[in-house]
Each structure stands twice: as structure tokens, then as C-alpha cells.
Amino acid sequence: MQQKINSVRARMKDNNVDLIALGPGTHMKWLLGFNPSPDERPCMLLMGLENDAFLMPSVNVEDAMKRSNIKMFSWKDENGPDKALDEALSYTGSSNAKNIAIDEAMRSHFALILIDALPKPTYEFTNSTIGALRMRKDNDEYTNLKENALIDDRAMQAGFAAIKEGVTELEIGEAINKHFISEGAKPQFCIVGSGPNGAFPHHHTGNRKVEYGDVVLIDIGGRKGTFPSDMTRMSVLGEPPEEYLKVHNIVEQAVQAAMLAARPGVMAKEVDAAARSVITEAGYGDYFVHRTGHGLGIDIHEPPYITATSEVVLDEGMVFSIEPGIYLQERFGVRLEEIVILRANGPEILSELSRETNFIK
Known part of the structure; x- marks a missing residue:
């Protein structure tokens, strides 16, 4: 897993990408070997140039912690995800990310709350980073x-x-x-x-x-x-x-x-x-x-x-x-x-x- 994360981060630097955001899906499964239960609750793996973090609904935290050591920023239904997302972005060093790559299969409202939390970022999909790596099988x-x-x-x-x-x-x-x-x-x-x-x-x-x-x-x-x-x-x-x-x-x-x-x-x-x-x-x-x-x-x-x-x-x-x-x-x-x-x-x-x-x- 760490080798894949290192490869992704190298691709980020080569392609001037400050932040990658992945929803529960096959990109995340390829990278980490699992993905949390996908539903309407915003859930994202945030990969910055410095650190990685999960924005994680509280109902999924316990199970996710058994599968990953990546730092979790959890949120509850009664509070919403905004504060936890801001904290996760800060931890990854991405609060001011300008160029972001978004999982093309991620739910659109996940992507929108991320874009709204950042200062007018430009965005692309993952073709130049994870997508490029996934095409080549080991x-x-x-x-x-x-x-x-x-x-x-x-x-x-x-x-x-x-x-x-x-x-x-x-x-x-x-x-x-x-x-x-x-x-x-x-x-x-x-x-x-x-x-x-x-x-x-x-x-x-x-x-x-x-x-x-x-x-x-x-x-x-x-x-x-x-x-x-x-x-x-x-x-x-x-x-x-x-x-x-x-x-x-x-x-x-x-x-x-x-x-x-x-x-x-x-x-x-x-x-x-x-x-x-x-x-x-x-x-x-x-x-x-x-x-x-x-x-x-x-x-x-x-x-x-x-x-x-x-x-x-x-x-x-x-x-x-x-x-x-x-x-x-x-x-x-x-x-x-x-x-x-x-x-x-x-x-x-x-x-x-x-x-x-x-x-x-």
C-alpha cells in the first residue's frame, strides 16, 4: 500500500496536483485494498503533498480503523461534515490547494462540498495520477x-x-x-x-x-x-x-x-x-x-x-x-x-x- 501511495504522490508532484480526493470506490480499493461502505454521507480520502486523511462518517469509523492507519476526521449526522472537512484539509496541508484531482466516480455532492471548502481551486479528474498508475498492472x-x-x-x-x-x-x-x-x-x-x-x-x-x-x-x-x-x-x-x-x-x-x-x-x-x-x-x-x-x-x-x-x-x-x-x-x-x-x-x-x-x- 505504501508503495502505491508513494507512486501517487510522485505523480501529483510531476503533474502539479496539490490534492487528490477519492470517494468510496475502485480507486480507493486499488490504493488501500478496501473502501468504506458507500452511501450518501460524505466520505473522502484526501491525499495532500504532506499527509493523507479520511473524512469519515462516524458510523463507518470503527470499521475503517481496523483496515487503515490513516488519520480519521469523523463527523456525525447531527453536525454535518464541514468542520471535519476543514480539519482534514488542514492536516493534509491542503487548505489552500489550487489544483485538485477529483475521483471521477465520486458522488457529485461530495465533490461540490470539497470545492466549496477551498479558495477557488481548479480541478481535473484522476487521469494523470491514480488513473495512469492503475492502467499498468504489476x-x-x-x-x-x-x-x-x-x-x-x-x-x-x-x-x-x-x-x-x-x-x-x-x-x-x-x-x-x-x-x-x-x-x-x-x-x-x-x-x-x-x-x-x-x-x-x-x-x-x-x-x-x-x-x-x-x-x-x-x-x-x-x-x-x-x-x-x-x-x-x-x-x-x-x-x-x-x-x-x-x-x-x-x-x-x-x-x-x-x-x-x-x-x-x-x-x-x-x-x-x-x-x-x-x-x-x-x-x-x-x-x-x-x-x-x-x-x-x-x-x-x-x-x-x-x-x-x-x-x-x-x-x-x-x-x-x-x-x-x-x-x-x-x-x-x-x-x-x-x-x-x-x-x-x-x-x-x-x-x-x-x-x-x-x-x-
């Missing part, structure tokens, strides 16, 4: 991500095994989630899109029954420990519909093009362009309706985002998805998704499960 984080990716592989295979004519999407999802639980992982999400439902990128798994000849798109993730998994694969029951094999091949080529483009020093938009150009040149550009990828960490979606406009420069240790897709309405969708960690010579894929279609006779 060896322990990689180990947990890899473990989860392999569990995801086996959960996907459990989903494949559940596919048969007449089974519902929800029943396939239940088999997947049972597998996650059997390995000590908590299911995070499960998209099972059969037939025409696969053409909706974020389909809500439902009661549609799988029919012979259906394409089945499965996008799943679970979490064991701190970090989650995320992966999409394709299955077909019986003979594939017309055009399916062609579309799958194009999407596979787009994945490979993005993998070749992803290198340290490359902007994220160049990776998106590499995948998108393959699909566009094949005549399906209008059917690739989302970004090429997103970062993966404590949050399933976090920076870096692999979009057509992102100028984030990719670096070693960044973990993100590569997941181009083609969606043909009322017919089927194809998406192939890998989570990669960027190494000096390119991306390392965390999954070990083939991207080839799982055909079921």
Missing part, C-alpha cells in the same frame, strides 16, 4: 488476471456443453455461472445471444430457446480475488447459416490486425483503426458498431479505451480487450474478444481457449 495483478482468464476458459466450455436444441439462453448462462462458482469465482456478467439475439452487442440473456442452425454468441466474466475476466467466443448448433463462416473469418482477421498494431508507444486509436479497416475493407464497416476494446482491472471497463479517437499512448503492463464484431440484424452477430497485457514485443493473450467456432452437431 506482476501480482497479472497473476490474478491470468488465473481468472483460465477460469473463464473453463466456464466458457461449460457453456458450450450446455448448448442443445430447445435449451434457453438463461439455462446456458446458469451452467456458466455454476462453473464460476465451482472454482470460487463470483459471476460478473453473462451474455448469451442465440440466433438473431447475437446481433445485439449487449443482449440481455433471456428465455429464447436455441434452434438448430443457430449461431450462439457468449460473452462472460467472473471474479476470483481482486480482478475479473472477460471473453467472447462463438458456437454454432448444426449447420452454420449462410455467410457465417465468412463473417467469422473477417472478425478473426480484425483481431489479428489489432494484435499486430498493439505495441508500446502506439496510440490506442491506431489499434482501433487496424481492426476497423479490416472490417470496413471487407464491406461490413457499418456493422461494427462499438469500440475495439476497453481496459480491464478492478473495474471490468476502465482505461485505456481502444476507440477511434483515443490518443492514449499504450505502454507495457496495460491490460485491455481486443474485441471487434460484426452484427447482422435479425440474423446473427459475431464478436471475438481477448484480454491482453501489453509486453515490450506486443500483446500477451491471457486466455488459452481457441477463437475458432465451437461446432455442435
Whole structure:
């Protein structure tokens, strides 16, 4: 924990940030290994250039003190947080902070009372400080991500095994989630899109029954420990519909093009362009309706985002998805998704499960 705090403080100095304010959420969990119960009561970790302090509702103080040695400035419902906030700012040496970084996921009224307590500060979000550090995973984080990716592989295979004519999407999802639980992982999400439902990128798994000849798109993730998994694969029951094999091949080529483009020093938009150009040149550009990828960490979606406009420069240790897709309405969708960690010579894929279609006779 102290090493992370030191790294954050170094980033603060490099980026002329006088104060960072974090609400109960994943930034705080990444930094400290826990976060207090999030509710409407103002609760903030304040990181100054000199000291750190918690503004802490009295109802959470006892539990928080068991988890952290950071000095607590508590307040009660009958008194309000203003006095405790002023004292916490003074302790951190931030009473006159001019440039502050605010947790972008923090409740807005937390941010407003902080801004009101300071003398007309300028503010930004945490992209240049904690956000920049979170994008680069260390060896322990990689180990947990890899473990989860392999569990995801086996959960996907459990989903494949559940596919048969007449089974519902929800029943396939239940088999997947049972597998996650059997390995000590908590299911995070499960998209099972059969037939025409696969053409909706974020389909809500439902009661549609799988029919012979259906394409089945499965996008799943679970979490064991701190970090989650995320992966999409394709299955077909019986003979594939017309055009399916062609579309799958194009999407596979787009994945490979993005993998070749992803290198340290490359902007994220160049990776998106590499995948998108393959699909566009094949005549399906209008059917690739989302970004090429997103970062993966404590949050399933976090920076870096692999979009057509992102100028984030990719670096070693960044973990993100590569997941181009083609969606043909009322017919089927194809998406192939890998989570990669960027190494000096390119991306390392965390999954070990083939991207080839799982055909079921």
C-alpha cells in the first residue's frame, strides 16, 4: 500500500496536483485494498503533498480503523461534515490547494462540498495520477488476471456443453455461472445471444430457446480475488447459416490486425483503426458498431479505451480487450474478444481457449 501511495504522490508532484480526493470506490480499493461502505454521507480520502486523511462518517469509523492507519476526521449526522472537512484539509496541508484531482466516480455532492471548502481551486479528474498508475498492472495483478482468464476458459466450455436444441439462453448462462462458482469465482456478467439475439452487442440473456442452425454468441466474466475476466467466443448448433463462416473469418482477421498494431508507444486509436479497416475493407464497416476494446482491472471497463479517437499512448503492463464484431440484424452477430497485457514485443493473450467456432452437431 505504501508503495502505491508513494507512486501517487510522485505523480501529483510531476503533474502539479496539490490534492487528490477519492470517494468510496475502485480507486480507493486499488490504493488501500478496501473502501468504506458507500452511501450518501460524505466520505473522502484526501491525499495532500504532506499527509493523507479520511473524512469519515462516524458510523463507518470503527470499521475503517481496523483496515487503515490513516488519520480519521469523523463527523456525525447531527453536525454535518464541514468542520471535519476543514480539519482534514488542514492536516493534509491542503487548505489552500489550487489544483485538485477529483475521483471521477465520486458522488457529485461530495465533490461540490470539497470545492466549496477551498479558495477557488481548479480541478481535473484522476487521469494523470491514480488513473495512469492503475492502467499498468504489476506482476501480482497479472497473476490474478491470468488465473481468472483460465477460469473463464473453463466456464466458457461449460457453456458450450450446455448448448442443445430447445435449451434457453438463461439455462446456458446458469451452467456458466455454476462453473464460476465451482472454482470460487463470483459471476460478473453473462451474455448469451442465440440466433438473431447475437446481433445485439449487449443482449440481455433471456428465455429464447436455441434452434438448430443457430449461431450462439457468449460473452462472460467472473471474479476470483481482486480482478475479473472477460471473453467472447462463438458456437454454432448444426449447420452454420449462410455467410457465417465468412463473417467469422473477417472478425478473426480484425483481431489479428489489432494484435499486430498493439505495441508500446502506439496510440490506442491506431489499434482501433487496424481492426476497423479490416472490417470496413471487407464491406461490413457499418456493422461494427462499438469500440475495439476497453481496459480491464478492478473495474471490468476502465482505461485505456481502444476507440477511434483515443490518443492514449499504450505502454507495457496495460491490460485491455481486443474485441471487434460484426452484427447482422435479425440474423446473427459475431464478436471475438481477448484480454491482453501489453509486453515490450506486443500483446500477451491471457486466455488459452481457441477463437475458432465451437461446432455442435
